[in-house]
Amino acid sequence: MATTTTATDRTAALEEIHVANNVRALDADHVRALAGSIRLQGMLVPVVVRPAEGDVALGGWKFVLVAGFHRVAAAAELRLQEIPIVIREADTEAAAATENITRKQLNPYEEARAVQALSETSDNAFYAKPGVI
Numbered sequence: 001m002a003t004t005t006t007a008t009d010r011t012a013a014l015e016e017i018h019v020a021n022n023v024r025a026l027d028a029d030h031v032r033a034l035a036g037s038i039r040l041q042g043m044l045v046p047v048v049v050r051p052a053e054g055d056v057a058l059g060g061w062k063f064v065l066v067a068g069f070h071r072v073a074a075a076a077e078l079r080l081q082e083i084p085i086v087i088r089e090a091d092t093e094a095a096a097a098t099e100n101i102t103r104k105q106l107n108p109y110e111e112a113r114a115v116q117a118l119s120e121t122s123d124n125a126f127y128a129k130p131g132v133i
Contacts, residue, residue, distance in 0.1 A: 011082040017049060018061035019072055026073055034074035046084035047071050063087070 047068025052061045
């Protein structure tokens with residue numbers, strides 16, 4: 001899966017970012033901790049988005065969240081108007097699943113959803129297709 005950066009040092013309004021269902025459930029304690037950190041230091045790691053297409057774009061969103069579900073929730077809790085973003089051309093489900101798998105421990109349901117998202121990406125190097133070793 002190629003993910004090339006198309007813009008850096010950008011910001012976007014929270015209302016411009018479509019947040020789809022996430023593999024991981026929202027962890028309220030983690031969101032509160034992130035909000036405290038962001039309040040003190042700002043958002044040190046930008047969220048990763050891709051340009052909105054199709055129905056999502058028709059819905060008025062400019063971007064689809066790829067990575068940073070809890071950071072977006074923390075920014076919303078702080079009522080921030082804009083947050084730093086990195087725009088990538090990426091498969092949202094597979095990129096989010098990859099990030100979630102490499103972060104804190106997933107529960108079995110979240111792990112299954114992440115693996116399913118990876119398996120549905122035909123060019124993913126982490127998944128061996130049936131009959132291909």
